[in-house]
Amino acid sequence: MARGAADCPTMTTMPATPPLPFEQHQRPMGLRERKKLKTRIAIRKATYRLIAEQGYDATTIEQIAAAAEVSPSTVFRYFPTKEDIVLTDEYDPVMEAALRARPGDEPPLESLRAVLTGAVASILEKEPEEMGRRTRLMLEVPALRARMTETMAETSSLLARPIADRAGREPDDPEVRVFTAAVMGALREALFHWGERGRQDDLVALVDRTLDVLKGGLRL
Amino acid sequence: MARGAADCPTMTTMPATPPLPFEQHQRPMGLRERKKLKTRIAIRKATYRLIAEQGYDATTIEQIAAAAEVSPSTVFRYFPTKEDIVLTDEYDPVMEAALRARPGDEPPLESLRAVLTGAVASILEKEPEEMGRRTRLMLEVPALRARMTETMAETSSLLARPIADRAGREPDDPEVRVFTAAVMGALREALFHWGERGRQDDLVALVDRTLDVLKGGLRL
DNA sequence: ACACCTTTTGAGGGTCACTGCCATTTGGCA
């Protein structure tokens, strides 16, 4: 299991997120940072390749390190757990910002709908094959599915803050928490359904549909 | 992480669940089964005691085995992972049965409400201190929180079947999945909130409130 | 170009959950 998601310098040191989804961060960026990004990407690539060849469980950190030409220690410095190499998700802060940027009089559910569908559409457009790989793995490997679920729970409490602010409540208000948890759960189920269907459907439309279920008060 | 939740004879062999929440299974039960139940309980008790003394992470399987006077192998034969010793949850099949027993014309959300509040009330009445311990640990130990979340996702897809049947849909219908996922998410958040508040509030009422949020279409 | 400081890296040793395998014991039963 994820023993301790220790501090990994790369994550805390870097401006925010390397392959930033929407905007760009074009500050000079010295050789040092460029190298770090390269290493990070190399580890990722090596991981995906090895997993494609041998499967997730059969792929060891040692192999990944060798393939990426770094030491095992370095792999752990870049990613706190093996699962995170596959799943690392840089979109949380972006989504929070996007959420805050929404008009204040918009119903919260609609704000979240806009943010989520926007994010999904953006990822789907920029890195479609990466998205496919990740989703497939999430479905196949229990450890990754679990980690993903956990990540979404974290995202849920992250989004609770702006939602609570807007509704004039506390972020730990049970109603606020259920709100974000339900929305993230809907996203999760949409993603899984999409993956199980071979990723042919329109994921954005699926997300929209699932959010409609919530909006309708879970009438079936 | 939970490497492989292999088959553990105890779980598959036993009638269903040893400390069955509502009903009882009073079939004869030979010496063999009685002994197994004893061992199971001994492992559990030892685990709780050791964790109370030293914390979850500091407690090793070896210590647990020694305290329960069995071998480490035996511990793993009874519980697939360390997390499961703390969290094992025997209520799923009971809940599914209770759900199926609900009147067919009842709105699905209300059926689930009845089943969940009933289950919570029952546990709270029969094993209050056990419930307290588990909830506290769930909040404190990330590994346990993660495992719990995963468990609830599984319960969610378990409940999807009866719900789908009733609604005349497929269990993997995205709307059905969102439905149960949202409900289980609400339960989770209610539980967490309860735990964070020192377990003083009325948990059943909390669950009710969170389900109302869902019923209202997530208007905040 | 050189020394100086900080960050990054590699190496090695250790822990512990978890897996198989196999020999032994033990309850259940003819």
Place this chain on the structure above:
DNA sequence: TGCCAAATGGCAGTGACCCTCAAAAGGTGT
């Protein structure tokens, strides 16, 4: 009483992850 299947214990892995320390490399001022 003797046989079979289930349950147990012991043992030897495997692999993720932690910790610490010394070497290497980037960045900066002279």
